[in-house]
Amino acid sequence: MIRRHLLGAVFALLVFSGGCGDDAPGAQFVFLLGAEPETIDPGQVTGQPGGRVASNLFEGLTYRHPVDLSPQPGMAERWDLSPDGRTYTFHLRRAEWSDGTPLTADDFVYAWERVLNPANAAKYANMLFPVRNAREYNNGEITDPSLLGFRAADDSTLVVTLHSPCAYFLDLCNFFTLLPVPPHVVEKYGDAWTRPEHIVSNGAFTLASWKLSRSFVFRKNPRYWNAAAVALESAEGLSTDNINASFNLYMSGVLDWTDSGAVPQFVVPEIKKRADFHVAPYFCTYFYRFNVTRPPYDDVRVRKALFLAMNRHDIVDYVTKAGQEVAHSLVPPGIPGYTEAHLPDQDVAEARRLLAEAGYPDGKGFPRTELLFNTSESHKNIAEVIQQQWKKNLGIDVVLVNQEWKVFLATTQALDFWVARGSWIGDYLDPNTFLDMWQSDNGNNRTGFSDPDYDALVDRAARTVDPAERMALLHEAEDWVLNREMIILPVYYYVVQNLYDDRDFAGLTPNLLNTVDLKAVRPLRGHRGRPREKHFDRAAIPAPAPPATVAGE
Amino acid sequence: MIDYLIRRLLSTVPLLFVILLASFAFMRSAPGGPFDNERKLPPQIEANLRAKYHLDEPLLRQFGRYLGGVMHGDLGPSFKYQGRSVNEIIAQSLPVSLTLGVLALFMALLLGVPIGIVGALHHNHFKDYALMSVALFGICVPNFVLGPILIILFSFGLGLLPAGGWGSPLQILLPAVTLGAIRAAYVARLARAGMLEVIRQDFIRTARAKGLSERVVVMKHALRLAILPVLSYLGPATASILVGSVVVERIFNIPGLGSFFVNSAINRDYTMAMGTVLLYSVLLITLNLVVDVLYAVVDPRVELK
Numbered sequence: 001m002i003r004r005h006l007l008g009a010v011f012a013l014l015v016f017s018g019g020c021g022d023d024a025p026g027a028q029f030v031f032l033l034g035a036e037p038e039t040i041d042p043g044q045v046t047g048q049p050g051g052r053v054a055s056n057l058f059e060g061l062t063y064r065h066p067v068d069l070s071p072q073p074g075m076a077e078r079w080d081l082s083p084d085g086r087t088y089t090f091h092l093r094r095a096e097w098s099d100g101t102p103l104t105a106d107d108f109v110y111a112w113e114r115v116l117n118p119a120n121a122a123k124y125a126n127m128l129f130p131v132r133n134a135r136e137y138n139n140g141e142i143t144d145p146s147l148l149g150f151r152a153a154d155d156s157t158l159v160v161t162l163h164s165p166c167a168y169f170l171d172l173c174n175f176f177t178l179l180p181v182p183p184h185v186v187e188k189y190g191d192a193w194t195r196p197e198h199i200v201s202n203g204a205f206t207l208a209s210w211k212l213s214r215s216f217v218f219r220k221n222p223r224y225w226n227a228a229a230v231a232l233e234s235a236e237g238l239s240t241d242n243i244n245a246s247f248n249l250y251m252s253g254v255l256d257w258t259d260s261g262a263v264p265q266f267v268v269p270e271i272k273k274r275a276d277f278h279v280a281p282y283f284c285t286y287f288y289r290f291n292v293t294r295p296p297y298d299d300v301r302v303r304k305a306l307f308l309a310m311n312r313h314d315i316v317d318y319v320t321k322a323g324q325e326v327a328h329s330l331v332p333p334g335i336p337g338y339t340e341a342h343l344p345d346q347d348v349a350e351a352r353r354l355l356a357e358a359g360y361p362d363g364k365g366f367p368r369t370e371l372l373f374n375t376s377e378s379h380k381n382i383a384e385v386i387q388q389q390w391k392k393n394l395g396i397d398v399v400l401v402n403q404e405w406k407v408f409l410a411t412t413q414a415l416d417f418w419v420a421r422g423s424w425i426g427d428y429l430d431p432n433t434f435l436d437m438w439q440s441d442n443g444n445n446r447t448g449f450s451d452p453d454y455d456a457l458v459d460r461a462a463r464t465v466d467p468a469e470r471m472a473l474l475h476e477a478e479d480w481v482l483n484r485e486m487i488i489l490p491v492y493y494y495v496v497q498n499l500y501d502d503r504d505f506a507g508l509t510p511n512l513l514n515t516v517d518l519k520a521v522r523p524l525r526g527h528r529g530r531p532r533e534k535h536f537d538r539a540a541i542p543a544p545a546p547p548a549t550v551a552g553e
Numbered sequence: 554m555i556d557y558l559i560r561r562l563l564s565t566v567p568l569l570f571v572i573l574l575a576s577f578a579f580m581r582s583a584p585g586g587p588f589d590n591e592r593k594l595p596p597q598i599e600a601n602l603r604a605k606y607h608l609d610e611p612l613l614r615q616f617g618r619y620l621g622g623v624m625h626g627d628l629g630p631s632f633k634y635q636g637r638s639v640n641e642i643i644a645q646s647l648p649v650s651l652t653l654g655v656l657a658l659f660m661a662l663l664l665g666v667p668i669g670i671v672g673a674l675h676h677n678h679f680k681d682y683a684l685m686s687v688a689l690f691g692i693c694v695p696n697f698v699l700g701p702i703l704i705i706l707f708s709f710g711l712g713l714l715p716a717g718g719w720g721s722p723l724q725i726l727l728p729a730v731t732l733g734a735i736r737a738a739y740v741a742r743l744a745r746a747g748m749l750e751v752i753r754q755d756f757i758r759t760a761r762a763k764g765l766s767e768r769v770v771v772m773k774h775a776l777r778l779a780i781l782p783v784l785s786y787l788g789p790a791t792a793s794i795l796v797g798s799v800v801v802e803r804i805f806n807i808p809g810l811g812s813f814f815v816n817s818a819i820n821r822d823y824t825m826a827m828g829t830v831l832l833y834s835v836l837l838i839t840l841n842l843v844v845d846v847l848y849a850v851v852d853p854r855v856e857l858k
Contacts, residue, residue: 035816039635046590121601123594139597191636212637212645213808214719238806241816244701245806248716252708406585406821413593443593531712 026529027217027236029505029521032250032258035241036213040194042179043115046123051176052237053216056518057201058179059224061090061108061158062170066520069429069511071170075103075180075202076158085165085465090158095225097182099200105152107180113145114186115177127177127427130166130462164463167470171428204230204519213239218518231507231522250499253530257505259514260497265378268322268497275538276501279323280510283332284425284494285434288371288386290487291417293448296367301358303486306419308344308351309393310386316492319381327490330478331426331434334512338431338471341478343490348393355394363395370401373421374408382491383421412446422446422488429512431474432462438481449487454480504528554849557857558842565838569831573623576830577616580823587632587821606632619824623831629824633817639828642813647832649719650802650809653728654794660733661740661790666783668737669744670771673779676749684741691738696797700731700804717806728805732797736790740783748779777851784848788841795833 037050045054061079062071076090095103112131115122116138128134132149136142149161162169172178182193182200189198196207204227205218216237220230238255240246246262249255255262263271271277290297297303312326329340352362360366371387373379383400390396398419403411412420424444426433436442436458440450454477461473481487496510504527507520588594588602603609607618622629628639665688672684707727708716715724751757752775760770799811810829817825849855 036634038633041635044635046592118597118601121598121605123590123592123598123602125598126595139595194636211808212642213812239808240806241812242803242806245717245804248704248708249718249806252716254715254718404585405819406583406589409589409591410585413589443595444591446593531709 026527027234028232028523028527029235029518030254030256030527031235031237031516032246032255032262033216033237033239034259034261036239040207040210040216042176042181043111043120043122045176049239052516053207054176054179055174055203055515056205056218056235057199057203057207058181059203060175060179061092061173064174064511064513064515064517066507066515066517067509067511069171069513069515071174074174075108076173079170086162088160088162088169089153090160092156092158093225094156095202096223097200097202098206098221098223099182099185100223101182101184101200102155103180103202104155105158106155107183108158109150109152110183110186111181112150112178113148114181116148117145122177124175124177127172127175130162130164130169130172132161132163165465166462167465167467168428168430168432171430175428205235208234215239226519230519232518235518235521237516251532253528253532255499256527257498257500257508257516262499263322263497265320271499272322273538274536276499276532276536278496278498278500278510280496280498281325281332281334281512282425282494282496282514283334283429283512284423285327285330285332286382286421286423286491286494287327287330288489288491289412289417289420289422289447290489291415291419291448292485292487293415294418296358296360296369297418299358300485301354302360303489305351305354305358305394306390307486307489308347308354310389310489310491311346312491314389315382315385319385320378320492322495322497324492324495327492330482330488330490331431332493332512335429335431337467339475340431341475341482343482351394355396360396363397366394366396369398369418371398371419371421372401372403372408372411372417374405375402379421413443415446415448419489420446423494425494426513431471431478432458435474435477435481436462438477438487447487449481449485451485501532554846554857558846561842561845565835568838569834572834573620573827573831574616576827577619577823580818580821580826581612583821585821587823589821606630619827628828628831631822631825633820633822633825639824642825643810643828643832646808646810646813649807650795650798650811653725653732653801653807653809654791654798656725656729657733657736657794657798658787658790660729661736662783664733664737665740666744666780668741669746669783670748670776670779672741673745673748673752674771681745685745688738688741691735692742694735696731696735697800697804699734700727700801703727703731704804717804719807719809724805728801728807731804732794732801735797736794739786739790743782743786744779747782748775751775751778754778781848781852784844784851788837788844791840792837795836 033052034049037047037053039045040050040053042054042058045051059074061074061076063074065072075092075095077093078091080089081087092105097103112128114120115125116128116134118138118140125138133142133147134149137145137148149163151159153159180202185198185200186193192198196210199207201207201221204221204224206221208217208219210216216239218235218237220233221227224230238249243261243264246255246258247264247267250258250262290303292298316324316326328343331338331340333340355361355363371383373383380400380402387398387400390398411417424434424437437444438449439445439455439458440452457473457477457480461470461477464470464473496514498510500508504525506522506524588599594602607615619629631637631639631642634642668684668688672681675681704716704727707714714727718724757770757775760774798809799815801807802809802811813825814829817829845857849857
């Protein structure tokens with residue numbers, strides 16, 4: 001009898017302990033963050049989940065317009081650019097940190113030096129390399145921080161000197177790495193400064209709580225300079241990396257917003273019809289890399305033949321099915337002022353002719369090569385289609401090989417492959433982010449392609465001040481890696497696949513980088529926490545509310 | 554008894570050392586490292602990172618350094634989650650997994666033992682066959698099938714329980730049932746076998762002859778010994794719950810140690826992986842020791858040597 005009571009008591013004790021609810025009262029807006037971030041320190045952030053947290057807590061000199069991503073005045077009210085395009089003078093507005101400490105230009109100097117300091121091993125330090133002496137300081141060539149190309153002329157003036165004009169520098173200013181950090185907090189708490197009990201922010205929100213592998217809770221920052229335009233009082237970002245569980249959480253009403261991290265491929269055909277399934281262009285391209293140092297792929301005719309033999313429409317229509325577009329270029333469309341390169345359509349006859357010219361008529365004598373991708377059902381499906389198309393149209397056999405992610409990275413880094421799957425998301429809205437990676441010394445190249453003339457072309461474009469001339473040079477560079485050398489095989493442009501209900505919140509229209517900008521979100525019906533309707537037809541709902549006015553406009 | 558305990562505890566030390574050495578060797582021999590990423594790090598930065606985490610030192614020295622830390626109770630910094638130590642991550646996620654595991658175990662016992670006993674007492678009758686069929690079903694259905702089925706039924710179908718997450722008692726129910734139900738099936742079959750064996754013994758016949766009620770015979774006399782096979786299953790049961798919890802935590806989005814463990818292998822987070830292996834080993838060894846001691850307590854015929 002005692003045993004039974006004891007059992008019951010322990011049972012009850014455990015149920016109410018062990019991680020039970022000190023949950024914050026329900027947040028107004030619950031969104032999917034993604035996997036647990038490695039860090040939320042803006043100077044160290046590399047991944048999207050950490051970036052989503054950092055960009056809502058901190059604001060840089062500029063911030064991204066939630067719809068077209070153009071740089072808007074953030075901490076910098078206005079700025080002047082010298083005629084040679086190399087020196088920016090940022091005039092900061094009067095702003096404070098969430099603990100009342102005034103924000104000064106020195107905070108930026110501190111933050112940027114901290115990123116470039118080699119001892120801190122910041123992974124995205126290269127975002128600051130347009131600044132004079134930044135690269136040299138980061139790789140230890142110079143050790144005096146006063147030589148760096150940025151200084152605080154006074155409390156509200158930051159002068160930045162670049163080593164050559166950089167057309168997208170204002171975009172870089174809102175990237176995570178260039179966000180300011182509070183020196184008084186970082187110095188006092190060291191690595192623990194981002195804990196919710198210590199952290200201090202200058203952005204639209206503060207961090208109310210951070211439960212490991214569970215969620216981040218954001219609270220509106222009353223000291224934010226534009227707090228009046230921020231509609232949300234609280235928000236919660238869930239850290240989960242299980243795609244099926246996330247989908248369940250959306251459908252049961254716990255999540256108000258998710259991205260493709262909650263859309264398993266097999267549900268796409270069914271939920272495509274739903275009005276809360278939103279598809280929009282994403283600034284990311286899916287492609288295959290050639291190892292141009294390994295025969296037979298060292299012959300450009302072979303590479304072109306393989307491209308022309310592909311029918312990429314089959315892939316987007318029957319495999320991915322979410323409305324992706326076949327890639328006619330490497331750089332996704334959508335950059336104002338830039339015309340992408342144009343790849344030819346499928347041309348099997350020309351493909352066969354090229355392959356024969358290269359010495360493999362009808363595929364005879366073509367060596368056994370491998371098509372490599374990182375383990376995933378969807379990559380496998382795509383690879384199978386390509387394998388079959390090459391067999392049918394060219395008569396060549398490729399073997400499919402998949403490797404676990406880290407192994408895959410090591411293999412491609414070592415150039416130990418023939419053809420390998422890849423993808424690239426642009427960091428900022430400029431073609432350069434897709435084109436400087438093919439330079440000889442860029443670690444993201446991984447094709448073995450190395451041409452000093454190409455390197456010079458990209459460098460020249462980076463230094464060109466006139467926008468039209470610069471875009472023309474970049475177009476030439478893109479054309480080079482595609483139509484001239486075909487070092488990669490673009491397949492399709494990714495699409496944003498977001499789940500959210502227009503009737504509940506406004507301001508969620510996806511942008512090209514699929515950022516989550518909490519200060520632009522406005523509750524309409526708000527968070528309801530009830531399971532979604534099983535059928536939610538597009539035709540049934542009225543047109544969504546017009547996009548929310550942007551904070552600051 | 555004390556002698557026995559001391560001897561057992563002493564023998565675990567070399568065992569744990571071997572486990573640590575083996576997991577260190579396995580982790581380091583896997584291709585790829587913790588800082589490999591889609592975006593390649595500039596070489597200077599990568600060198601700085603490796604120096605910061607002592608990855609540039611000879612392997613044996615790194616192992617020695619790690620071992621020194623472990624002996625002071627410090628499992629090292631996580632290579633993946635900057636600024637967090639392995640101790641801290643375990644401290645936050647282990648209570649969650651433990652709660653889930655213990656509840657699942659209770660569910661297994663609370664469901665399994667009565668089912669097994671009733672089956673044994675109605676041996677070869679309809680009740681027995683019905684209950685054992687249910688048990689067989691439980692053994693065959695894997696938790697990644699049972700979990701989603703329960704979600705469909707109770708979350709989306711009846712709308713009674715949440716589909717995942719952690720924090721309120723309602724959220725614990727479905728994961729505990731998923732994790733426990735399968736072990737309950739094993740427990741049922743074991744309890745039935747144990748009860749069948751005991752019920753035929755002479756002393757039971759004596760008890761019945763003395764005129765004791767069936768309830769007293771079963772609960773007071775037979776149960777103690779019928780439980781023995783179940784007790785010895787507790788060790789492997791805990792092991793399978795620890796392993797199974799990884800899947801269940803994924804399905805229900807529970808912030809437990811299981812998902813950290815799997816991710817640490819995928820991310821090559823060396824310290825996190827080794828720390829979790831060490832923890833699981835200690836748990837299992839302790840549990841097996843507890844089971845052996847319980848055995849001696851429950852069955853007067855057993856003597857610990």
